[in-house]
Amino acid sequence: MFFRNIKQIFRSLWRHKSFTLINLLGLSIGIAAVVIIFLIVKHENSFDKFLGDRNSIYRVVTKQSREDKIEYEAETPYPTARFLRNEMASMPITQIHFSDNANVRIGNQDPFEEKNIIFADSLFFSVFDFSGIEKFWLKGNQAKALNAPRQAVLTATTAKRYFGDQDPLGQIIRIDNKVDVQVVGLIKDIPAATHLPITMLLSLGTLTTEFMGGLDPDNWNFTSNGYTYVRLQNINAVASVNSALAAIVKKYGAEERDRNKQMYLQPLSEVHFDTTFENSNPTYTVSKKYLTMLWLLGCFIVLIACVNYINLSTSQAFTKAKEVGVRKSIGASKGQLFLYYMQETVIVTLIAAIIGFVVAGLTLPYVNTILNKSLSFNQLIDLSFLSGALLALLVVSLLSGAYPALVLAGFNPITALKNQLNIPSKQSTLLRKGLVVFQFATSIALIICTIIIARQMDYFHQKKLGFNKEAVVEIPLPDSDSAKIESFRNALQTQAGIQNITFCLGAPVSDNGISVGLRAPQLPSNIEYTAKVIPCDKEYIKAYQMKLRAGRWFLSSEEKNIGSAVVVNTAMIKTLGYKKPEEAIGKIIELGLNNIRPIIIGVTEDFHTTSLHDEIKPVVLTPFPPFYYAAGIRMNPGNMHQILSKIEQAWKKIYPESVYTFSFIDDALATLYEQETKDYNLFKAFSVISIFICCIGLWGLITFIVVRKTKEIGIRKVLGSSVHSIVFLLSRDFIKLVALALLIASPIAWYFMNQWLQDFVYRIHISWWMFLMAGLVAMLIALVSISFQTVKAAKANPVKNLRTE
Known part of the structure; x- marks a missing residue:
């Protein structure tokens, strides 16, 4: 019986090929969308899970009252x-420094550009247990590693990459x-999948004052990519460690304002998801709300597909009335018919699931490229996924098939055989309309979200930043040697096409900058004030x-006298309490950059140093040659390829031992909005998918309606109705929906x-036209979807329609 039913089901599916194809699509x-979303969510939730006993690992973080707000930082002072x-003498505690890139050279070989270098002390492997990686330690003595400088x-x-098949141990x-x-x-x-990517570990003793450009890593008031981690033997020890951290701040804080700082422990399991610290994390941070949103999007897309199935199946059910009547007349019960159609x-x-997995596999490389991830189908090979997938398929089957199966099983056999069913009933019509409204409401909501995100993305690129980012290239320098810098300047300033060359720590908007304490006579001493310093x-x-x-900009004499003069932005003037920029000229401030006390000689208009998520903060610009680790070069817009070639030639003559890299300021700005770009791409993709599913569903429904109203259309044409009026008659209900x-x-x-927009200090306003545009787009797509069938029906020969049985 079972196999006979299966055979009959496949015959029925083949007989109604168009409806079967629509449902399968x-x-x-x-x-496929849900599989991709599952892989994304699973990847994000897998961060740091390879670490043994990761629930015992905590990171020291900081909360500090600054001016009239609270700021959070994951970076901690190196001591x-x-x-x-x-x-806490018996507790494993490690201090690290994260470096996102460095030049590495082996002998006389060409240099390498290395990313994700960790400077760590000898307790690093005591805190981080890599036992989850089989045979993790390949060579060397783990107990003695990193316990001395220059290891x-x-x-x-x-x-x-460095040594090929040679033994790396002992190499310099x-x-x-x-x-x-x-x-x-x-x-x-x-x-x-880790918040702390590693390509190389260097002993923390290697991180000297000379290596840090003259800044003392032992200075309590200096933080620059330094992180502290603790492994607790007992979960109840969190309170005692937090108390010890409070005592440290009180005991070692150099200033009274430091005592306004609170240091506490953050569980490692929260690091990847806590957006409070996203600006100071080594890698990106993702909100759990974002992952929940992805799941909801996936669920809605599957629901839209289920709604298609319900609508088409209930519509098609009335064409199966005689089949049901025959089955009931030869003894089939209501329960048997329900199970039969549920089997269908x-x-x-199941067929759709197989196709969906194939589609997901084919699109996975594109998803990895768009989202910059390394998703793999290997993540699906586990019992939890297989059991969850089976349960999900059963739920989808129930959602899709239960109602149509009940409708079919409930037909009266005599009425069905006489083809006298009142179809469709008012209840079924209302249900179908409600489901269509649900489909399009979901799709329109996604379109609105896509439009708003796109507008905010445009705002990122169009908003004036306080400086000109066009045609400027930034080149990292391997060192701040003044003789080499002057040679590089002399080699370029005579080149045609180059307008200006500046040497600095980084562009106005870049990861490079030094956050230091700020003091002035008029500022309260018990409140922490900070400023970003751009040498x-x-x-x-x-x-x-x-x-x-x-005021004015720097003179050559002030460049030679480090720390004598600074130019500040307008936000700094407001912090210092001056109403007009002119009032600040000649005033002295104190900075936690080697405790210099410069005089303010100029005030610039405000300019952005971070993304539009954050408000513009106080900035200090000052000549500080030991920190000139970048060159900013403004070029003529035309023929930039030739200009870049000349820059590279000059670089290789002066820095032959280093890797030449460059980036346009536009590219640096784009990295600030990577997550928003991913959001936009996802919403755009899901909008297209949901609209496509809605469209094929509408096409199926209008096909069924046209078949049902064939004679009505013929009568209307005989009575003089135009093609336009018949098309409008068939389309108006869908327009209303x-x-x-x-x-x-x-x-x-x-x-x-x-x-979502609340995360941006600088943002667009949501306007009425965005909703109208989404509605018009949805309306247009719906009309295009049904127009082929409606126009075809309206143009058909009325005599042929009236003869149709």
């Missing part, structure tokens, strides 16, 4: 671990042309075309997008 695309060990531990891929490598280190260990590659749904869902030369204002509001969907979707989309 909708369900398979929905399932934190040492001071904390004095208070290095390489990952397998890094060692292979040079870091940033400053220090030689010896390889003492070899480890397996660290999985990509399960088979369609730069006298050409900086010309290269980035910034504007002065008062799309309009209703717009009314439902608009407030929902407004609420969620308004919440």
Whole structure:
């Protein structure tokens, strides 16, 4: 009986090929979307799970009252671990420094540009247990690694790139042309799903004052990519460690204002998801709300596909009335018919699932490229996923097939055989219309979200930043040697096409900058004030075309006298309490940059130093040659390829031992909005998918309606109805449903997008036209979807229609 039913089901599916294809398309695309979303969510939730006993690992973070708000930082002063060990002697505590890139040279080989280098002390492997990676330690003595200056531990891929098949142990490598280190260990590659990516470990003793450009890493008031981690033997020890951290701040804080600082422990499991610290994390941070949103999007897309199935199946059910009548007349019960048609749904869902997995596999490389991830189908090979997938398929089958199966099983056999069913009933019509409204409300909401995100993305690129970012290229410098810098300047300033050259720590908007304490006579001593310091030369204002509001820019004499003069932005003037920029000229401030006390000689207009998420903060620009680690070069817009070639030639003559890289300021700005770009791409993709599923569903419904109204259309044409009036007659109900969907979707989309925009200090305003545009787009797509069938029906020969049985 079972196999006979299966055979009959496949015959029925083949007989109604168009409806079967529509259902398979909708369900398979929905399932493919959910599979991709599952892989994304699973990847994000897998961060740091390869670490043994990761629930015992905590990171020290900081909360501090600054001016009238609270700021959070994951970076800690470098002496934190040492001071904390004095208070908690038996506890494994490690201090690290994260470097996102460095030049590495082996002998006379060409240099390498290495990313994700960790400076760590000897307790690093006591805190971080890599036992989750089988045979993690490949070579060397783990117990003695990193316990002395100038030691290095390489990952397998890094060692292979440097030394090929040679044994890396004992090899010497040079870091940033400053220090030689010896390889003492070899480890397996660290999985990509980690908040702390590693390609190379260097002993923390290598991080000297000279290596840090003259800044003392032992200074309590200096933080620059330093992080402190603790492993607790007992979860109840969190309170005692937090108390010890409070005692450290009180005991070692150099200033009264430091006592306004609170240091506490953050569980490692929260690091990847806590957006409070996203600006100071080594890698990106993702909100759990974002992952929940992805799941909801996936669920809605599958629901839209299920709605298609319900609508088409209930519509098609009335064409199966005689089949049901025959089955009931030969003894089939209502329960047997329900199970039969549920079997049909399960088979369609299984076929759609197979197609969906194939589609997901084919699109996965594109998803990885768009989202910059390394998703793999290997993540699906586990019992939890297989059991969850089976349960999900059963749920989808029930959602899709239960109602149509009940409708079919409930037909009266005599009425069905006489073809006298009152179809469709008012209840079924209302249900179908409600489901169509649900489909389009979801799709319109996604379109509205896509439009708003796109507008905010445009705002990122169009908003004036306080400097000119066009045609400016930034080139990292391997060192701040003044003789080489002057040689580089002399080699370029005579080249045609180059307008200005500046040497600095970084562009106005870049990761490079020093956050230091700020003091002035008029500021309260018990409140922490900070400023971002951008070391730069006298050409900086010309290269980035910034504007002065008062005073002047640096002179050559002030470049030679480090710390004598500064130019500040307007936000700094407000912090200092001056009403006009002119009032600040000649005033002295104190900075935690080697405790210099410069005089303010100029005030610029405000300019952005971070993304539009954050408000403009106080900035200090000052000549500080030891920190000139970048060159900013403004070029003529035309023929930039030839100009870049000349720059590279000059670079290789002066820095032959270093890797030449460059980036346009536009590219640097784009990295600030990576997550928003991913959001936009996802919403755009899901909008297209949901609209496509809605469209094929509408096409199926209008096909069924046209077949049912064939004679009515013929009679209307005989009585003189035009093609336009018949098309409008067939389309008007769907137009009304799309309009209703717009009314439902608009407030929902407004609420969620308004919440999303709250993350930006500088943002667009949500306007009425965005909702109208989404409604018009949905309306147009709906009309295009049904127009082919409606126009075809309206133009058909009425005589032929009236003869149709």
